[in-house]
Amino acid sequence: MLCLTRSMIVSAAVFIVSTTGAFAEPDPLPSWNDGPTKQAIVDFVIKVTEPESGDYLPPQDRVATFDNDGTLWLEQPMYVQLAFALDRVKELAPEHPEWKKKQPFKAVLNGNMKALAASGEKGVAELVMATHAGMSPADFQTIVSDWLDTAKDERFERGYTNLVYQPMLELLAYLRSRGFTTYIVSGGGIEFVRNFSEAVYGIPPAQVVGSSIKTKYEDLDGEPTLIRLPEMNFIDDKDGKPIGINQHIGQRPIAAFGNSDGDYQMLDWTTSGEGPRLGLIVHHTDAEREYAYDRDSTFGRLDKALDAAPDKGWVVVDMKNDWKEIFPPKE
Amino acid sequence: MLCLTRSMIVSAAVFIVSTTGAFAEPDPLPSWNDGPTKQAIVDFVIKVTEPESGDYLPPQDRVATFDNDGTLWLEQPMYVQLAFALDRVKELAPEHPEWKKKQPFKAVLNGNMKALAASGEKGVAELVMATHAGMSPADFQTIVSDWLDTAKDERFERGYTNLVYQPMLELLAYLRSRGFTTYIVSGGGIEFVRNFSEAVYGIPPAQVVGSSIKTKYEDLDGEPTLIRLPEMNFIDDKDGKPIGINQHIGQRPIAAFGNSDGDYQMLDWTTSGEGPRLGLIVHHTDAEREYAYDRDSTFGRLDKALDAAPDKGWVVVDMKNDWKEIFPPKE
Numbered sequence: 001m002l003c004l005t006r007s008m009i010v011s012a013a014v015f016i017v018s019t020t021g022a023f024a025e026p027d028p029l030p031s032w033n034d035g036p037t038k039q040a041i042v043d044f045v046i047k048v049t050e051p052e053s054g055d056y057l058p059p060q061d062r063v064a065t066f067d068n069d070g071t072l073w074l075e076q077p078m079y080v081q082l083a084f085a086l087d088r089v090k091e092l093a094p095e096h097p098e099w100k101k102k103q104p105f106k107a108v109l110n111g112n113m114k115a116l117a118a119s120g121e122k123g124v125a126e127l128v129m130a131t132h133a134g135m136s137p138a139d140f141q142t143i144v145s146d147w148l149d150t151a152k153d154e155r156f157e158r159g160y161t162n163l164v165y166q167p168m169l170e171l172l173a174y175l176r177s178r179g180f181t182t183y184i185v186s187g188g189g190i191e192f193v194r195n196f197s198e199a200v201y202g203i204p205p206a207q208v209v210g211s212s213i214k215t216k217y218e219d220l221d222g223e224p225t226l227i228r229l230p231e232m233n234f235i236d237d238k239d240g241k242p243i244g245i246n247q248h249i250g251q252r253p254i255a256a257f258g259n260s261d262g263d264y265q266m267l268d269w270t271t272s273g274e275g276p277r278l279g280l281i282v283h284h285t286d287a288e289r290e291y292a293y294d295r296d297s298t299f300g301r302l303d304k305a306l307d308a309a310p311d312k313g314w315v316v317v318d319m320k321n322d323w324k325e326i327f328p329p330k331e
Numbered sequence: 332m333l334c335l336t337r338s339m340i341v342s343a344a345v346f347i348v349s350t351t352g353a354f355a356e357p358d359p360l361p362s363w364n365d366g367p368t369k370q371a372i373v374d375f376v377i378k379v380t381e382p383e384s385g386d387y388l389p390p391q392d393r394v395a396t397f398d399n400d401g402t403l404w405l406e407q408p409m410y411v412q413l414a415f416a417l418d419r420v421k422e423l424a425p426e427h428p429e430w431k432k433k434q435p436f437k438a439v440l441n442g443n444m445k446a447l448a449a450s451g452e453k454g455v456a457e458l459v460m461a462t463h464a465g466m467s468p469a470d471f472q473t474i475v476s477d478w479l480d481t482a483k484d485e486r487f488e489r490g491y492t493n494l495v496y497q498p499m500l501e502l503l504a505y506l507r508s509r510g511f512t513t514y515i516v517s518g519g520g521i522e523f524v525r526n527f528s529e530a531v532y533g534i535p536p537a538q539v540v541g542s543s544i545k546t547k548y549e550d551l552d553g554e555p556t557l558i559r560l561p562e563m564n565f566i567d568d569k570d571g572k573p574i575g576i577n578q579h580i581g582q583r584p585i586a587a588f589g590n591s592d593g594d595y596q597m598l599d600w601t602t603s604g605e606g607p608r609l610g611l612i613v614h615h616t617d618a619e620r621e622y623a624y625d626r627d628s629t630f631g632r633l634d635k636a637l638d639a640a641p642d643k644g645w646v647v648v649d650m651k652n653d654w655k656e657i658f659p660p661k662e
Contacts, residue, residue, distance in 0.1 A: 060535065137577055181537075194581050204391065205581030206512075206537070215577060217570040217596055224600040226577055233578075239548040246468055246546060246557055247564075248579065250525050250536030265548055269555040 028174040031167040031325040038322070040315045041171065044278040048254065049178045055276040059179035063253040065209075065245060065266060066172070068186035068193055070259040070300035071282050072201060073164040074153070076291040079299055080160045081188050082124065084147055088131035096130075105130070117298075128189075129230035133213055136226050137191055144195040158330070161200045165282075166325045168257075172201055180255070185245055186210040187237035187262050191228075209248045211236045241266035259284065260300040267305065267314055279314035281305060286320040359505040362498040362656040369653070371646045372502065375609040379585065380509045386607040390510035394584040396540075396576060396597060397503070399517035399524055401590040401631035402613050403532060404495040405484070407622040410630055411491045412519050413455065415478055419462035427461075436461070448629075459520075460561035464544055467557055468522055475526040489661070492531045496613070497656045499588075503532055511586070516576055517541040518568035518593050522559075540579040542567045572597035590615065591631040598636065598645055610645035612636060617651040 032038040047055040048062060069075040089099070089108045099105035104123035107115035116123065132140065153163055172182050184203055186193050190210030197203040212233040218225050236244040242265050245253065256263070256270035259282040271279040283302065284293050294302040309316050319326070363369040378386040379393065400406040420430070420439045430436035435454035438446035447454065463471065484494055503513050515534055517524050521541030528534040543564040549556050567575040573596050576584065586609040587594070587601035594612070602610040614633065615624050625633040640647050650657070 060529075190578070191581070198391075206579070208581065212578060215574050217573050217600070219599070224573065224596065224603050226573060226600075242548050242555065242557060243546050247521070247543060248537070250522070250539065265555065268550070269548070269557075272555050 028177065029167065029170050031170055031323060033322055033324055035322065037315055037317055041278070041280070044255070044276065045175065045178050048276050057254065057275065059181075061251075061254060062175075062178070062180040063183065063249060063251055064175050064180045064255040065183045065185040065241075065249075065253045065257070065270070066168070067258040067260070067263045067266070068184050068188055068210075070284065071165075071257055071263070072168050072172075072184070073160065074290065075300045076284075076293065076297075077155075077299075079188065081192050082127075083151065083160075084144065084192070085124075085127045085131045087147060087151060088143075089127060092131065125232070129213070132189065132192075133228045133230035135228055137215070137228060140191055140228060141195055144192055148196060156327070158327070161196050162330075163327055164200055165323070166328045167323045168282075169201070169328070171257075172203070175255070176202065182207065183245075183249060183253075184208045184210070185236065185241050185256075185266060187235070187240075189213075190236070209236060209244045211240075237262045239265050242269040245269075254278070256280070257282070258305070260302045261304045262300075264305045264308070268308075268312065271312060271314065279312060280317065281309055281314055282317045283319060285318050286323075286326065288320075289326045290319065292320075359508065360498065360501050362501055362654060364653055364655055366653065368646055368648055372505075372609070372611070375586070375607065376506065376509050379607050388585065388606065390512075392582075392585060393506075393509070393511040394514065394580060394582055395506050395511045395586040396514045396516040396572075396580075396584045396588070396601070397499070398589040398591070398594045398597070399515050399519055399541075401615065402496075402588055402594070403499050403503075403515070404491065405621065406631045407615075407624065407628075408486075408630075410519065412523050413458075414482065414491075415475065415523070416455075416458045416462045418478060418482060419474075420458060423462065456563070460544070463520065463523075464559045464561035466559060468546070468559060471522055471559060472526055475523055479527060487658070489658070492527050493661075494658055495531055496654070497659045498654045499613075500532070500659070502588075503534070506586070507533065512538065514538045514540060514576075514580060514584075516567065516572050516587075516597060518566070518571075520544075521567070540567060540575045542571075568593045570596050573600040576600075585609070587611070588613070589636070591633045592635045593631075595636045595639070599639075599643065602643060602645065610640075610643060611648060612640055612645055613648045614650060616649050617654075617657065619651075620657045621650065623651075 029038055047053050048057045050056060066072055069079050073080065086108050089105055093099055093109055099109060104116050104119035104127055107119065108127065148159065148161055152159055156163055175182055182203055184193055184197055184207065188210055190208055190212045193210050194205040194208045197208050198205065214229040214231045214233045216227045216229055218227060234240065234244065241263065252273045253270045254276065255278040256266050257280045258267055267279040271277040284291050286292060293300065294306060360369055378384050379388045381387060397403055400410050404411065417439050420436055424430055424440055430440060435447055435450035435458055438450065439458065479490065479492055483490055487494055506513055513534055515524055515528055515538065519541055521539055521543045524541050525536040525539045528539050529536065545560040545562045545564045547558045547560055549558060565571065565575065572594065576597065583604045584601045585607065587597050588611045589598055590613040598610040602608040615622050617623060624631065625637060
C-alpha cells in the first residue's frame with residue numbers, strides 16, 4: 001500500500017499546475033514595454049482564447065499572418081533580398097562579361113546606387129531574374145544559405161538572421177503558445193524566406209506565402225527535376241497579399257501584422273472580417289537603435305496605412321517607446 | 332491522508348498505458364487485407380518512424396501527398412466536380428436563356444453527354460468558368476456545401492462525401508498518428524476540395540493543393556472583397572503536381588498516393604528523392620463493388636504509370652483483393 005501525506009499531494013498538484021502553466025506565468029512579451037500597445041495585443045489574445053470571454057474562437061480559426069521585411073527583420077538601407085541579389089551579381093560577373101556594359105548590372109558592379117535606382121522596378125526585376133533563376137529550388141536554397149551564413153549588415157556588423165526583431169519573435173512564440181498558427185506573408189521571394197523561416201521564426205516552409213517566379217518540371221535523363229525560370233509567377237504585395245493568403249491558407253486571418261502600405265490590403269481584409277480581429281503596424285521611429293522612416297522611404301513606405309490606422313482600429317507600434325530591445329542579444 | 336492499494340495503482344497504470352497506446356495496439360488498417368500491399372505500407376511507416384531503423388526521418392520530413400479523385404473518393408461515372416458543374420448549369424439556366432442554343436451548355440441542358448464529350452477540354456473549361464467564377468470564395472463555399480448536402484450518386488444512392496474509400500481514410504489517420512503531415516494534391520479545384528477536406532479526410536484547408544482560377548481583390552465601398560475570375564490560374568495535374576507541391580509545401584514528399592497518369596510526375600518526383608520513399612497507385616479492379624478501369628478510361632486513365640510501377644518500385648493496390656471494404660458503412 002502506498003500512502004501519501006497531504007503535503008505530498010499538494011506538492012504534486014503544485015508541480016502539475018506549474019508545469020502546465022495554470023498558475024501565474026512569466027511575461028510572454030518581456031521586450032515590450034508595458035502600455036496600451038502591449039495591452040491591446042494581450043487583451044486580444046485573451047479574448048479569443050478564453051472559453052468564457054464571449055469572443056472565443058477555436059484553434060483552427062486562430063490564423064495570424066506576418067509581413068517579413070520591416071515587420072520581422074530589418075529592411076534598411078535596402079531589402080535583404082536585394083543585398084543578396086547585388087552580391088550575387090558581383091559573384092556571377094566573371095561568367096557575364098557583357099554585364100560590364102549593360103544596365104542595371106553595370107551600376108551594381110560599379111557600386112553606382114543612383115544609376116541602379118534610376119533603373120527602377122524593371123531594373124530590379126532584371127537583377128532578380130538573373131540571380132534567382134536557372135537552378136533547382138534545392139540548389140537555390142544552398143546558394144541563399146551560404147550567403148546568409150557569411151553576409152553581414154555594415155552598420156550593425158551582424159548577419160541578417162540576427163537582425164530580426166526580438167519583440168516580434170516573442171509575439172510569434174506567444175501566439176503559437178495560445179494555439180495560433182503563424183504564417184509569413186511576404187512581398188519577398190517565397191523560396192528566399194523559406195530558407196531561414198523555420199530556424200529563425202519557428203515557421204515551417206509550408207507556412208510561408210510570398211512572391212514567386214515560375215518553375216518548370218523536367219525529366220532529365222530519368223531524374224525528375226524542378227528548374228526556376230526567369231519569369232514572374234506571383235507578386236505577393238498589396239492586393240496580392242489577401243489573394244495569396246486565400247490561395248495558400250484558404251481562410252481569412254483573424255490577426256495581421258505589417259509595417260508598410262504593401263500590407264494595407266492584408267490588414268484591411270483581415271480586420272474587416274466578423275468577430276474579434278487584430279491589425280498591427282510596426283512604425284519605425286527609432287533612428288538611434290534601428291531606423292526612423294515612414295512616408296518618404298524607398299523601402300517599406302508607410303503612408304496610407306498610417307493615416308488609416310485610427311479609423312480602422314489598427315494598433316500602431318511606436319518602436320522607440322514600445323520596444324525595450326530591438327534585436328536579440330549578441331552571443 | 333490518501334491511501335492507495337496496490338490494485339488501485341496497477342489499475343491507474345493500466346489506464347494510463349492503454350490510453351497512451353504504449354501496449355499492443357489494434358490494427359491501424361483494418362479494411363486492408365493482409366498481404367504484400369498492406370505489408371509494404373506498414374514496413375515503410377515503421378522504417379521512417381522507428382529511431383533505431385537506420386532510415387529514421389524526423390516528423391518535419393514526413394510529408395505525404397494524396398491525389399483526390401479516384402484515390403480518396405470515386406471519380407466514375409464522372410469527376411464529382413464535373414457533376415457539380417452540370418447541376419449548376421441546370422440551376423443557372425433560367426438566368427441564361429442564350430445557353431439553350433450554345434454549346435457546351437445546350438448539351439448539358441439536353442442531357443446529351445455525347446455532344447458534351449465532343450466539346451472536349453475546352454468545353455469543360457467553359458462550363459467550369461461559367462459555374463465557378465463571379466462570386467467570392469466564401470459564397471462559392473456555400474454553393475458547394477449546399478450541393479454536397481443534397482446531391483447523390485445514382486448507382487450507390489449516397490452523397491458523394493460518403494463515397495470515399497474507407498481503406499484510404501484509415502491510411503490517412505495511420506500516417507498522421509505516426510507524425511506525418513497529410514496533404515491533398517488534386518487536379519480538381521482547390522476551393523472545391525477545401526469545402527469538405529477537413530470534415531471528410533481530417534485535412535485542413537491550408538493542406539490542400541489544387542487547380543485554381545484567378546482571384547481579384549476589390550474594395551467594394553469600404554468592404555474588402557475577393558472575387559473569383561473566369562480565368563485559369565494553375566492546373567495542378569501531371570507536371571503541375573510537383574510544381575504545385577514545391578510552391579505550396581516547399582519540400583519534396585517522402586510518400587505519394589495516386590491512381591492515374593495525372594499522378595505520374597508526383598509519384599516519380601517523390602520516389603526519386605534520396606532515402607526511404609513510398610509511391611502507391613490505387614488500381615480500380617473491382618467492377619462489382621466499385622468500378623474496374625485503367626488504360627481506356629476517360630476519367631482517371633491509368634496507363635503509363637501502371638507500366639512504370641514495377642521498375643519504379645511503386646506499390647499497386649489491387650482494389651478487389653487488397654480492400655475488405657470500399658466505402659464507410661452506411662449509417
